[in-house]
Amino acid sequence: MAKRKSDVPVPAEESDLLVIRPLGAGQEVGRSCIMLEFKGKKIMLDCGIHPGLSGMDALPFVDLIEADQIDLLLISHFHLDHCGALPWFLQKTTFKGRCFMTHATKAIYRWLLSDYIKVSNISTDQMLYTEADLEASMEKIEVINFHEEKDVGGVRFWAYNAGHVLGAAMFMIEIAGVKVLYTGDFSRQEDRHLMAAEIPTVRPDILITESTYGTHIHEKREDRESRFTGLIHEIVNRGGRCLIPVFALGRAQELLLILDEYWSLHPELHEIPIYYASSLAQKCMAVYQTYINAMNDKIRRQIAINNPFIFKHISSLKGIDQFEDVGPCVIMASPGMMQSGLSRELFEAWCTDPKNGCIIAGYCVEGTLAKHVLSEPEDITSMAGQKLPMKLSVDYISFSAHTDYQQTSEFIRLLKPPHVVLVHGEANEMNRLKAALIREYEHDPDTQIRIYNPRNTAAVELHFKGEKTAKVMGSLAFEKPVEGQIISGVLVKRNFKYQIVAPSDISKYTDMTVSSVTQRMGIHYSGNLQTLQAVLSHVSPDVEVVDSDKGLKTFRLFSAIDVIVDKTLVTLEWAADSVNDMFADAVLSAILKCESLQGSRTVVLPTTVDHIRFKECLIEMLQDMFGDDAVPKVFKGDKFVVTVDGKRANIDLTALEVECNEDVGFQQVVQTAVLKLYQSLAPKAEKV
Amino acid sequence: MTSIIKFCALSGALDDSPHSYLLKVDDFTFLLDCGWDEKCSEGFIHELKKHVNKIDAVLLSYPDQLHLGALPYAVGKLGLTCPVYATVPVYKMGQMFMYDWYQSRDNMEDFDLFNLDDVDNSFDKVVQLKYSQSVPLKGKGQGLIITPLPAGHMLGGTVWKIVKDGEEDIIYAVDYNHKKERHLNGCELEKIQRPSLLITDAYNTLYAQPRRRSRDEKLMTNILQTMRGGGNVLVAVDTAGRVLELAHMLEQLWRNQESGLRAYSLALLNNVAYNVNEFAKSQIEWMSDKLMKSFEGARNNPFGFKYLQLCHTLPEVLRIAGSKVVLSSCPDLECGFARDLFALWCSDARNSVILTSRSGQGTLGQRLHDQRNLKSVTLELKQRVKLEGAELEDYRRREREKNILSGVNKIKDQTAAESSESEDDVKKARHDIVVRTDDKTSGAVQHFFKSSKKHPTMFPYFEDKIKFDEYGEIIRPEDYVIAESEDHEMADYSMEKPKWEEEPEAECPTKCISTTTTLAINASIMHIDFEGRSDGESIIKLIESMKPKRTIVVRGSPESCQALQNLCLSTGSSDNKAFIARKGETIDATIESHIYQVRLKDSLLSSLSFGKARDAEVAWIDARLTYQAEDLRDLDDKENISLRKEQAPLLEPLEPKDIPGHETSYINELKLSDFKQVLVRNGISSEFIGGVLWCCNGNVALRRNESGRVTLEGCISDDYYRVRELLYEQYAII
Numbered sequence A: 001m002a003k004r005k006s007d008v009p010v011p012a013e014e015s016d017l018l019v020i021r022p023l024g025a026g027q028e029v030g031r032s033c034i035m036l037e038f039k040g041k042k043i044m045l046d047c048g049i050h051p052g053l054s055g056m057d058a059l060p061f062v063d064l065i066e067a068d069q070i071d072l073l074l075i076s077h078f079h080l081d082h083c084g085a086l087p088w089f090l091q092k093t094t095f096k097g098r099c100f101m102t103h104a105t106k107a108i109y110r111w112l113l114s115d116y117i118k119v120s121n122i123s124t125d126q127m128l129y130t131e132a133d134l135e136a137s138m139e140k141i142e143v144i145n146f147h148e149e150k151d152v153g154g155v156r157f158w159a160y161n162a163g164h165v166l167g168a169a170m171f172m173i174e175i176a177g178v179k180v181l182y183t184g185d186f187s188r189q190e191d192r193h194l195m196a197a198e199i200p201t202v203r204p205d206i207l208i209t210e211s212t213y214g215t216h217i218h219e220k221r222e223d224r225e226s227r228f229t230g231l232i233h234e235i236v237n238r239g240g241r242c243l244i245p246v247f248a249l250g251r252a253q254e255l256l257l258i259l260d261e262y263w264s265l266h267p268e269l270h271e272i273p274i275y276y277a278s279s280l281a282q283k284c285m286a287v288y289q290t291y292i293n294a295m296n297d298k299i300r301r302q303i304a305i306n307n308p309f310i311f312k313h314i315s316s317l318k319g320i321d322q323f324e325d326v327g328p329c330v331i332m333a334s335p336g337m338m339q340s341g342l343s344r345e346l347f348e349a350w351c352t353d354p355k356n357g358c359i360i361a362g363y364c365v366e367g368t369l370a371k372h373v374l375s376e377p378e379d380i381t382s383m384a385g386q387k388l389p390m391k392l393s394v395d396y397i398s399f400s401a402h403t404d405y406q407q408t409s410e411f412i413r414l415l416k417p418p419h420v421v422l423v424h425g426e427a428n429e430m431n432r433l434k435a436a437l438i439r440e441y442e443h444d445p446d447t448q449i450r451i452y453n454p455r456n457t458a459a460v461e462l463h464f465k466g467e468k469t470a471k472v473m474g475s476l477a478f479e480k481p482v483e484g485q486i487i488s489g490v491l492v493k494r495n496f497k498y499q500i501v502a503p504s505d506i507s508k509y510t511d512m513t514v515s516s517v518t519q520r521m522g523i524h525y526s527g528n529l530q531t532l533q534a535v536l537s538h539v540s541p542d543v544e545v546v547d548s549d550k551g552l553k554t555f556r557l558f559s560a561i562d563v564i565v566d567k568t569l570v571t572l573e574w575a576a577d578s579v580n581d582m583f584a585d586a587v588l589s590a591i592l593k594c595e596s597l598q599g600s601r602t603v604v605l606p607t608t609v610d611h612i613r614f615k616e617c618l619i620e621m622l623q624d625m626f627g628d629d630a631v632p633k634v635f636k637g638d639k640f641v642v643t644v645d646g647k648r649a650n651i652d653l654t655a656l657e658v659e660c661n662e663d664v665g666f667q668q669v670v671q672t673a674v675l676k677l678y679q680s681l682a683p684k685a686e687k688v
Numbered sequence B: 001m002t003s004i005i006k007f008c009a010l011s012g013a014l015d016d017s018p019h020s021y022l023l024k025v026d027d028f029t030f031l032l033d034c035g036w037d038e039k040c041s042e043g044f045i046h047e048l049k050k051h052v053n054k055i056d057a058v059l060l061s062y063p064d065q066l067h068l069g070a071l072p073y074a075v076g077k078l079g080l081t082c083p084v085y086a087t088v089p090v091y092k093m094g095q096m097f098m099y100d101w102y103q104s105r106d107n108m109e110d111f112d113l114f115n116l117d118d119v120d121n122s123f124d125k126v127v128q129l130k131y132s133q134s135v136p137l138k139g140k141g142q143g144l145i146i147t148p149l150p151a152g153h154m155l156g157g158t159v160w161k162i163v164k165d166g167e168e169d170i171i172y173a174v175d176y177n178h179k180k181e182r183h184l185n186g187c188e189l190e191k192i193q194r195p196s197l198l199i200t201d202a203y204n205t206l207y208a209q210p211r212r213r214s215r216d217e218k219l220m221t222n223i224l225q226t227m228r229g230g231g232n233v234l235v236a237v238d239t240a241g242r243v244l245e246l247a248h249m250l251e252q253l254w255r256n257q258e259s260g261l262r263a264y265s266l267a268l269l270n271n272v273a274y275n276v277n278e279f280a281k282s283q284i285e286w287m288s289d290k291l292m293k294s295f296e297g298a299r300n301n302p303f304g305f306k307y308l309q310l311c312h313t314l315p316e317v318l319r320i321a322g323s324k325v326v327l328s329s330c331p332d333l334e335c336g337f338a339r340d341l342f343a344l345w346c347s348d349a350r351n352s353v354i355l356t357s358r359s360g361q362g363t364l365g366q367r368l369h370d371q372r373n374l375k376s377v378t379l380e381l382k383q384r385v386k387l388e389g390a391e392l393e394d395y396r397r398r399e400r401e402k403n404i405l406s407g408v409n410k411i412k413d414q415t416a417a418e419s420s421e422s423e424d425d426v427k428k429a430r431h432d433i434v435v436r437t438d439d440k441t442s443g444a445v446q447h448f449f450k451s452s453k454k455h456p457t458m459f460p461y462f463e464d465k466i467k468f469d470e471y472g473e474i475i476r477p478e479d480y481v482i483a484e485s486e487d488h489e490m491a492d493y494s495m496e497k498p499k500w501e502e503e504p505e506a507e508c509p510t511k512c513i514s515t516t517t518t519l520a521i522n523a524s525i526m527h528i529d530f531e532g533r534s535d536g537e538s539i540i541k542l543i544e545s546m547k548p549k550r551t552i553v554v555r556g557s558p559e560s561c562q563a564l565q566n567l568c569l570s571t572g573s574s575d576n577k578a579f580i581a582r583k584g585e586t587i588d589a590t591i592e593s594h595i596y597q598v599r600l601k602d603s604l605l606s607s608l609s610f611g612k613a614r615d616a617e618v619a620w621i622d623a624r625l626t627y628q629a630e631d632l633r634d635l636d637d638k639e640n641i642s643l644r645k646e647q648a649p650l651l652e653p654l655e656p657k658d659i660p661g662h663e664t665s666y667i668n669e670l671k672l673s674d675f676k677q678v679l680v681r682n683g684i685s686s687e688f689i690g691g692v693l694w695c696c697n698g699n700v701a702l703r704r705n706e707s708g709r710v711t712l713e714g715c716i717s718d719d720y721y722r723v724r725e726l727l728y729e730q731y732a733i734i
Helices: A086-092 A103-119 A131-140 A221-237 A251-265 A279-290 A297-302 A341-350 A369-374 A405-415 A427-441 A503-509 A529-539 A578-597 A611-626 A664-681 B042-054 B071-076 B088-106 B116-124 B212-228 B242-255 B273-281 B289-298 B314-319 B336-345 B364-370 B389-412 B414-430 B486-496 B536-546 B558-570 B602-606 B638-646 B672-681 B718-729
Strands: A017-024 A033-038 A041-045 A072-074 A098-101 A141-143 A150-152 A155-161 A169-175 A178-182 A206-210 A241-245 A274-277 A314-316 A329-333 A357-360 A379-381 A387-389 A393-396 A419-423 A450-452 A460-463 A469-473 A486-494 A497-501 A517-524 A543-547 A553-557 A561-566 A569-575 A639-644 A647-652 A657-659 B005-011 B020-025 B028-032 B057-059 B084-087 B126-129 B144-150 B158-164 B168-173 B197-201 B233-236 B265-269 B308-311 B324-328 B352-355 B376-386 B510-520 B524-527 B550-554 B577-580 B586-588 B595-600 B611-613 B616-626 B650-653 B686-689 B692-695 B700-704 B710-715
Touching: A017 A206, A033 A178, A041 A169, A072 A155, A086 A103, A086 A131, A098 A103, A103 A131, A103 A141, A103 A279, A103 B289, A131 A141, A131 B289, A206 A405, A221 A241, A221 A251, A221 A329, A221 A357, A241 A341, A251 A274, A251 A279, A251 A314, A251 A329, A279 A314, A329 A341, A341 A369, A357 A369, A369 A379, A369 A393, A405 A427, A419 A427, A419 A460, A427 A450, A469 A486, A486 A503, A497 A503, A517 A578, A517 B718, A529 A543, A529 A553, A529 A561, A529 A578, A561 A578, A569 A578, A611 A639, A611 A664, A647 A664, A657 A664, B005 B042, B020 B042, B020 B158, B020 B168, B028 B042, B042 B071, B071 B088, B071 B116, B084 B088, B084 B144, B088 B116, B088 B126, B088 B273, B088 B336, B116 B126, B197 B536, B212 B233, B212 B242, B212 B352, B212 B524, B233 B336, B242 B265, B242 B273, B242 B308, B242 B324, B265 B273, B265 B314, B273 B308, B314 B336, B324 B336, B352 B364, B364 B376, B364 B524, B536 B558, B550 B558, B558 B577, B595 B602, B602 B650, B672 B686, B672 B692, B672 B700, B672 B718, B700 B718, B710 B718
Parallel strands: A041 A072, A072 A098, A098 A141, A178 A206, A206 A419, A241 A329, A241 A357, A274 A314, A274 A329, A357 A393, A419 A450, A469 A497, A517 B710, B028 B057, B057 B084, B084 B126, B168 B197, B197 B550, B233 B324, B233 B352, B265 B308, B265 B324, B352 B524, B550 B577, B595 B650
Antiparallel strands: A017 A033, A017 A460, A033 A041, A150 A155, A155 A169, A169 A178, A379 A387, A469 B595, A486 A497, A486 B616, A517 A569, A543 A553, A553 A561, A561 A569, A639 A647, A647 A657, B005 B020, B005 B586, B020 B028, B144 B158, B158 B168, B376 B510, B611 B616, B616 B650, B686 B692, B692 B700, B700 B710
């Protein structure tokens, strides 16, 4: 609710404050979760877990927000650090907004998380969610195609291809004209099966971008591929086993395409088996074969001839027990950071032999074994707790499809967003990137780019003074607008858009309708008609006698309220409206009063004003007002004088005018009194 | 701000000719669909030719001939150069339709209205879109935004929304289907409210179809009966549109063990069956929620067929032993394998032919549909055959002479030829759609990885185990069959091979022959509607809820056009207009609109009290218009003055004394049934008697008349005021 901080409390809806707050992935990598708040709309971007932590610790800081207030949740891609906490968030919190991801992401999400549940070796009470929760969460996830525009309560958003992995999306979100682009993880380099991230055609006001690689610049694609294949060739040639820990889906498919091609070009290697130990990848084969529309043009063309995802030299390995460890081989195994599972087991089994080799091909998060072995330690601690000497060769070739400095800088240069918020990067990398970007635009007076790198839970507050414009439509706009013109109409506000229309045009320009309500109220009345008419004529300035169709006596009062008399029943009929309701109440009380008057004396309808009586009354009234001395007791003719404090006011009874040259205020007081008295005595028909 | 909107039907006016209309919004001309009838009639082409230079963009709604058939001709022969907008499936399947159509025609006659290069060139112009993707147009079309919306009927089917300056919305919706089907979601027309202009067809306005269940049952029983009687079923369908629905449905039938159909065969026969199937497999995201869910859940691709065999030639189908159901194109039986099969099968009483859609005037399909008891039919059967004997010799000789003649010329401009040749190569390479006539894997589940089974390192030799029974070695009869028809079939193959495989024509000289035969029709002929269009009743409901301000009625019989026009005039407000399109006549559907922009001052906004009505908020506003923006008032340089003029006027609040009164408006529409719920929640009893809601034991009555006017009636009592208060709460009263 609105805080009493400023002098006028501004409802969130009208406020021009836009808040971006990372609940995860703020100066860290993992558990991406960014809150975007603007105009009372709350949007969560991604909902991941930290791969280096487990249980509740791995969650982003969602305890800082109210889950039930979130309108929209967008998931950029299927990696655990972007969607790992989603089943928990959808099933175990009060979240009741809508959740969107792309088709491919949703299809893989189902199997990836199911695999995650199986491999995470923690006790069940620490588990964030179960297979059943995951299954149930599928129901709540809606799909969005790339470029398809959706509108959820005035928040408009659509997705662009992000490269990175199959189905990865960048979301453009527009609230009340302010556009925010969230890149998720993206890559601007086309590879064997994915396209480069698209450049949005509209310019965002805020860019929330990943900064995983900070100011690094990636090796050229050809170089790193030849280094990769060369290394593998060398390891298997020396009789070693080659372990490539990979994330089951995503980059693995790219590596498989590279290896399959290399093997088919080198017949001498055909003896050496390549295994891909991932039942998950096997499961998701169908997804890769189906959602080719999310891949690059090359694959899309090839699919008409054959399927590139059918490999000739790579066999699938179900588990370690099926594997005969007899000689040189290449194994790709998940998980990619060797936290546990098959890649960990194999690493521990092979790390003591210097002939063996391990190639780390993706990004590693702090606190994982993969990150640890990169520092080339003497020994490692096995899962069982014993110390193992580490003798195998460890190499690092980055295949992760994250943007590097070159790509990020180019991306920003093309979009020129006024604000850039960095997320998803280690603090140091992020600072370096920030500094580098600031340097880049230091001497450029035309481009003002502000860069933020918030910590987790720290909010970036930006002000967007959106000018509110409305469209004047229909009969109100028949004429061109001119200075000083007064516009009266209905302002319709929907999804941060305003329209002004005449009430009669509402149904024409909106899907709303203007209704009318007629009220008909019956009252028992046993008195005679004359009395009623007399009383009514006192209530209303004019009483019109209308011919009713049934031959019933009908009076119309205030030109709005019909009083229909049918023997002992009086019916009031009027079109409801705040003014008419008030009139109706007045008429009603008059009728009720009229009934109680019955029998006391017959009220005769005065037809003319009794001048004598008017005079008497006037004298009496003025005496009440100004004291007995101010008014002469008797007078003749139609003029008389009131004297108060030496001021004289002349009253002309025929014209009902008051004259007083000394004091205008006094004149007005007397004038009003005279007029009011006359009106109360005279029937309206005899207006002067 | 009023946009001039003009509309002219090139075809599809007051009859059932294909869709093709010109829509001009200010200076920008759209061609809405570009269909061609089954016979490729010239008349329409003349019309199109007159306007082809003026067209700035083409919008396609469905991938079939009816909606894009003339596009290759328009691009190839008439020189249409503008961009074409279509959804991804319309682009992919549209190519399939055109390839199949061309091939079917070419298989029986020298077809030269367009060739496969024209098809490719025309589809190169397509800008592929997703549903709900807004495309702002540039240049002349500045201010126009086009958006494709789901329409059902066929994969990727589109209802087009054209918006001018964010205000005038024009909806082009033809042949839509509001119902969910097996593989498609229905259209979302009910979400569209009060469009400025609706262009829609009257084809089905007066058409009622049996329920889906009964149609499915009819198909099922017909198939079962024919199968059991030892006959074959020909289902005439289109190439890549409605066929998906039928193929999916029949595959499900076959998968159902209890259906008893497993003993029989099911085949899909057209020139592009493999590609249609592959494209369908990769477009799950465009299909129904149910299919998508089942794919996400079980990873079963709904178009990974187990029982449906894909065939690309007639002999392939005929080789299938036993009774079979064949889905084949074209639905009108004018060309394609469906016609061949019809000629082959119609005289056998055991067979049956199922027509799944109505087709155009003068087609065989239409004749069969209209004359239920047709006993015989005279057909002109055309065929392309290989040249033989003397003819072949003659052809070769002529060819040689030509070569000698042209040889001289060739040397002359060899350099030019070379460069153009290389260009040609590039073009040829684009025909990457390869029909795999012998594809056997498509039905089976493909393996991601190579088999992990290890083979012994030796020359592959497979020893056949010799089986014995009590009479000795078992004789396999196949081993002793004399290869008789093989040669003949091979010839058929090369003949049937699609052109885009760049089969040099000279190698296999052919000619077209035509024979006129009278065929007795003994097979049962049945029409079961699988068109997938909304029925008349639903169309009426949809339009009634949409309440278009202007309507243009296209395509349909004169009576149904009239009926739709009357409907559009009667719904919504009185200034509605509805036109019936007539061929070649221009309709002026301009809508006078008065709009200007104003800026709202914050102090004005904060002074308003909003009431809720539906999803919007409303408030009464009294304000003064001014051009003197505060922030600019004290600056007097010329720049600012000009700036001031460009800026929209500002609305500022009035002094309290200047506020004029206004009449109260009750915004919202009350449904008595909803109000009953409200009463219940507030502990007031009520019941409906004869359309009147009686509350509080009959003390207060609520009526609602046709025009939406609500009458509250009752004796003076507390109840009266309580009900009135609740009633007022239902409205945004301003």
